[in-house]
Amino acid sequence: MKKQSLTFTLSHAKEKDGTPLQPIAATVPGAVQLDYAKALGYAPYYYGLNFKQFDWMEDEYFFYDTELDFTLAEGELARLCFMGLDYRYEITAGKMLLAAGEGAFTPVTVDVSAFAGKKTPLRVTLFPIPKRQPQPQNRAQASACCKPPSSYGWDWHPRLVPTGIWKEAYLEILPAGAPFGLEASYVLTEGLDAVTVHATCHVNGKGSLTARLIAPDGTVAVEEQLEAEEHADFTLRMADPQLWFPRGYGSQPLYTLQIEGAGEKLCRRIGFRRSRLVGNPGARDQYTKGFPKGPDPAPATIEINGVRVFAKGSNWVNTEIFPSLATPERYDELLQMAYDANMNILRMWGGQYINHDYFYDKCDELGMMIWQEFMLSCNLYPDTDEYLTVLKQEATSIVKQLRTHPSLTFWCGGNELFNAWSGLTCQSHPLRLLDAVCYEHDRNTPFNMTSPLHGMAHGSYVKVVFPDAERRAGDYSHGEEFLAHVKRSRNTAYTEFGCNGAASRDYILKYVMDEQDYADCNAENPVWKSHHAFRAWNESCWLGIPEVHHFFGGYSDTDDLIEKSIYLQDLCYKTMFEEMRRQAPLCGMAINWDFNEPWPAAAGNSLVSWPNVKKSCLAEVGAALRPTLLSLETPRNRYVKGEVMEGSVWLLNDCAEAAPALTADVYLVCGEQKTKLAEISTESVDPRKNGKFGGFTLEITEDIPERFAIAVECREHPTYSSLYHFVRNTTLHATAKTHTVSGDTDDFSDFLR
Structure with a gap:
């Protein structure tokens, strides 16, 4: 295969047929925001309020222009490949429309062999970002599309909505008889003593193909040859496969599936494991005592190859605001941090971008289980044909891309979709569709419609729950630590819980604000507020001034506040994780909110600050999760x-x-x-x-x-x-009231993620 890179220019206009303005050099993979920031000399988007520089781009059309210029030998095929277009697009060659659609996770490939031998202008038009309604500017604007809603603003993400060609774009030329477009799946026997691998691919015309399953030691475990035309199907059967286990439970053997023909090779790494979600011991008695009875709690214990696993880990969010910036080096560092903190699972929170393939490859190697959600979160998604068509397209692409990764332990429709602020139910068409897609294309991997389900729990994200009246009066001496709430609860899984705290002084001054803003630490300061110290989840989150008053009685200045906030986050995370471990086996998962951040937060719940800066609480969590x-x-x-x-x-x-x-x-x-x-x-x-x-x-x-x-x-x-x-x-x-909560307490439901 010959792979020809494409060099683009980038321009924009208010209308699709308008005169393009400001043509500049484009970087692919990338984002239009990054290209214009470089061309126009914008200040770093992550500092201060600079992210607002990009507001004007939301409603623009953007044009990526290049030229098709290639020749073909007899029998060769030319394919134009876009591995990730974000979001609604049209692709034209000259005046001919080659493709049109929307989505960010479905590769777009077009046969352009007819353009061989003649130079032809090629344009990719990207439409303005989708908005269900013009106002208010919040996550609900993303509720009728498959664009990650976190980009529209969250309590850890500014409103900065990427658009562009965010993955590779290239022209490939294939010889006659060459395979392309590999897809694979497998089925283990009930006794785990044999595996059947199904592989399919397209063929450029007729060809002789060989499929191999290569063992972890490099030897060929099984091989099949066939003559194919246009399409090829392989079935490879192998006895006694080496099984993949999560870290701490066994080894992580990985095979390579290879299809070869006409001098070309397609390769995909694959691991074999059986994943199940099973009931938690004691959960039935906890939730369904006596009559009348309701349903049992949802199964919330992971079982890999017949072995129950206590899942201990964290929620993973976008590595970057712009997903094209997520490099293998960044993934390596972050995943090693999670590994060194003794984690064995990462929840890919719904509402964000799907990670690059390298991320899942690395998780396979590390034995890090992945709970993979689709890009739905905290919205009432519609039952319309228009939305469901795109959702099916995107979900199918994601499942086919990821299903051979043994680290992918179970699928989930999205985040907090059964809660009041979303309003979906098990009868909602988007969730029924996602269940059907996962069943059709990866039926032996479990699927949950959302998190939390019955028996599971999200929250809280603060260290102390205060009586409402006293909180409003500014009296933070009383209240009850959230640790006490967890000790009283009996949940099958804690899949989001957080302990808020500040980033360090040095970090804030390097990545967030200057000394003047730093000294002016209050809820009205727009920099502190935009970087999530105040009014992110509630009035005082995430900096947590009330908790500092509760524990210490107050603070003297910003430095003192920051230091105390960090100290409290450290000690609380350690005790929370250990309490949840003590509740096993009724509790099957302890997964905090959250592991990382896509940009600099002055305060939050994360264990690692952007970009890959360890917070001191990470070491405390690692100590709490020792085997x-x-x-x-x-x-x-x-x-x-x-x-x-x-x-x-x-x-x-x-x-x-x-x-x-x-x-x-x-x-x-x-x-x-x-x-x-x-x-x-x-x-x-x-x-x-x-x-x-x-x-x-x-x-x-x-x-x-x-x-x-x-x-x-x-x-x-x-x-x-x-x-x-x-x-x-x-x-x-000491008084009788020191640690009790009476009367109404804070209800932060509208702020839940």
Whole structure:
């Protein structure tokens, strides 16, 4: 195959037939915003309010122009290939319309052999971004199209809606008899002792083709040859396939499917696993006691090759505002961070772009499970034929692209679609359609219509729930830590929960704002607000000034506020993850909101700031997700003088081997001083099980500083030891009301993602 790159110029106009303005050089893959930012000398889009520079582009037509100039030998085929056009498009050669449509995830290929030997102008016209209604400018504008709604503005994403040729665009010339357009799927036997691989491809005319399944060690496991014309179907059967497992549960063997003909090779990597969602032990009794009975909770435990897996990980959002900027190097760094934090699953949150193939290849290698959602989130999507036609096209392309990745553990229609702010149900045509597409093209991979489902839970995203009246009055001394809410709950999966906190001072000054804006930290400052510190999810999110008052009694300046906000995010994430692990096996998943960000946030819930900057809370999460650890259970993270802390020590064990009996020493740590509180002996804990053992009490006195810690140190295995940070609010004394919530509390439903 000869692959010819295409060089484009870019221009724009108010009307499709208008005179194109400002022709500039275009970068493909890319985005029109990036090209014009470079040509017009725009300031970095991520700093301050610079993202507003692109507002004028939303309602423009954009024209990518180039020239077809090629020759063909006898029998050769010329195909024009656009791997990603975002969003509505027309492709013309001279005055001939070659293709028209909409979508961002379906490759567009056109036979242009008829244009061989003559130079022909080629134009790609991109229409203004789709909007269901002109106002208000929010995510609902994306509710009648398949464009990711996060681009229209979210509590972690500015309103900046990409458009352009965001993936490769090229001309390919194929010799006679060459294969192209490989698709593949497989079926494992019930006993997992044999696999059948189905592969199809197109053929340029007639050809002799060979299909091979190459084993992880490079040997040919099975091979088939056939003569084909226009189209070829292969069926490869193999006994005793090496099975793919998630990290911590086995190895990650990967095969290569190869089709060869006329000197050309098509290759696709493939892994074999059986994925199921199964019921959580105890969930039926928890939710359906007595009569009248409702349905059982939705199954929320992942089972891979017959082995139940506790899913511990994070929600993944756009790596970049402009998806063309998501490079293999960025993916490598981010995925390694998740791996090093002991995660085994990433939820591809609905409402964002589908990642590049490299991302899924890397997850296959790492043993990182993927929960893949389609591009629907928090909207009432219509039942119209126009919308459903595009949705079916896009969903089919996505499923066929990703189904051979063993890391893809289950499909999901989208995010929070059964909730009040979306209004869809299991009878809504978009979700019935997505279920049908997944069943037709990947029926052996589970499908959920949305998240959360019955038994599962989203939220909260703040560290403290305050009484409504007192919050409005500015009294943050009372309230209840969200940790206490989780300890009372009995959910089958926590698939979104967050602990808000600030980015560091240095980060904010480098990527977000200058010193003047930094010092002027308040909800009316548009830079702080646009970068999600205030009025993102509620009035005070995500910076969390009320929580700083609740824990510390206040702050002195912006630096003090930022430092305290970070400290609280660190300690809360650690205790939240461990509490959810302690609730296994009723709980099958602990997945926080969120892992990363597509641009610089002054504050948020993420563990990693853009671009690939680790936050200190990532290390705390990694400690909480170690395969085996001694875990401290306490009622909360803030205490006041006169209270008594009651703590219990658990041994959490995700390993395939039993954890041995241990001895744990519990210490109060106040600066450099350590005071022993208890010595606790554990029994051995079975594989994939948890055990609760002894406890201790600690009276909170005046001698305990504002910040203190509890260390749980393991004598036999120091790597199992854990350290927990706490706050003593020095402005308060114990009262009956200190940690309770009475009356109405904040209802943030309209802000949920």
